[in-house]
Amino acid sequence: MRQSILLRQLFDRESYTYTYLIADLDAGVALLIDPVAECLPGYLQLLTELDLTLKIAIDTHCHADHVTALGQLREETDCETIVGTPSMIECASRFIGDGQCIECGRITLRAIYTPGHTDDSYCYYLEGERPVVFTGDTLLIRGTGRTDFQNGSAEDLYNSLFNKLLTLPSNSVVYPGHDYKGWSQSTIAEERRCNPRLQVESWQELDLILSKLNLGDPKLMDVAIPANLQCGRTLFI
Numbered sequence: 001m002r003q004s005i006l007l008r009q010l011f012d013r014e015s016y017t018y019t020y021l022i023a024d025l026d027a028g029v030a031l032l033i034d035p036v037a038e039c040l041p042g043y044l045q046l047l048t049e050l051d052l053t054l055k056i057a058i059d060t061h062c063h064a065d066h067v068t069a070l071g072q073l074r075e076e077t078d079c080e081t082i083v084g085t086p087s088m089i090e091c092a093s094r095f096i097g098d099g100q101c102i103e104c105g106r107i108t109l110r111a112i113y114t115p116g117h118t119d120d121s122y123c124y125y126l127e128g129e130r131p132v133v134f135t136g137d138t139l140l141i142r143g144t145g146r147t148d149f150q151n152g153s154a155e156d157l158y159n160s161l162f163n164k165l166l167t168l169p170s171n172s173v174v175y176p177g178h179d180y181k182g183w184s185q186s187t188i189a190e191e192r193r194c195n196p197r198l199q200v201e202s203w204q205e206l207d208l209i210l211s212k213l214n215l216g217d218p219k220l221m222d223v224a225i226p227a228n229l230q231c232g233r234t235l236f237i
Contacts, residue, residue: 005107006050007132009175009184010043012036015066015220016178019043020134022126023052024105031056031079031104033124033134034177035069037232043069044076054079055104060136060177061121062089062150062228065218071231081231084111084122091231096122112164114138116157117145123165131169133188136177139165141186144197147210149217150225154207158200166192 008021015036021043023030030052035043047054054077057070061084070081071091082102083092096102098113102124109124117137126132137145138160147154170189192198200206218224227233 005128006030008046010039010046012039012066014038016180017063017066018175018177018179018184020175021046022104022107022109023050024107025050025052027105029053029055029105031058031102031107031109032069032073033058034060034063034136035073037067037069037072040069040072040076043073047077053077056080056082056102058082058102058109058124059087059089059092059228060084060123060134060138061118062087062225064150064221064224065178066220067224067227068232071233074231084113084120087120089120089229089231091229091233109134114160114164116147116153116155116160117150119151119153119156121145121160125168125172131172132175133165133168133172134175134177135165139174139191139195140176141174141179141181141183141191142195144195144206144210146213146215147207148215149221154210155203158203158206161198166198 004026006023010019019035020033057073057079080093082094083089085095085097096111100111102109112123114121114123124134172188174186
C-alpha cells in the first residue's frame, strides 16, 4: 500500500463494530466502510482534523446489530452511499455488483459478493504489496458470520469462504466487521490455518457448527434492520 494511502481502524464499543477509514492523503479524499450512527461526531472530527473530504460511505450488508451512519454522512458531507446488489437498501446512492470497483482518489476497492451471513453481504479487496480485504461479517477472526436470519445460508457462506475469500493471496490482511475479543486483524493464511470454521470439508459440516451456536437475536435487531433499510434515516428525520 502506498505511503500516501491512510488506513485507520475505528471501533464502536457498544456493537463491537469496526469501521474503516481509507484515505488518499495526496488527493485529500476518503471513504468509510460500515460507519455506525452513534459514532458520527467522531468521524466528522477525524475528517476535519486530517483535512479530508469524505467522498464515499459503504455498508458491507444490512446490519442487524447497529444503525448505520450512511444517511447522516450523506446529509453532512454530500458523500456517495454505496451498497451491493441485491441489497434492499433502496435509499443508497449507488448499487454495485460482484467484481466491480469503487474508486476514491488512488484507492480502488474491488467488490466481492459473499452471501451467506446475509444475502446482500459483500467484502472489499484493496490490492497492494500487502493486500487488504475488508470482510464485513462474512469472515471474522477465528469465526464467521451467523446464517440464521436475513436469508442467511450455510451453503452460500461456505462457497463465499472457500471459493472466494480463501482464493485471495495468502498474505492478504483480513480486517473484519466485528471482533469481540479485541483482535484487530488477521491474514487469509492465518484464518485458513487457525479458524475452526474453516476446518470443514462441506457446507453441511459448517452448517452443523453454526446450528450449535444457539445465539440470541442481536439486541437492536428490531430497530436496526428497519432503520438500515432507510440508511439509518429514523435517527435524523
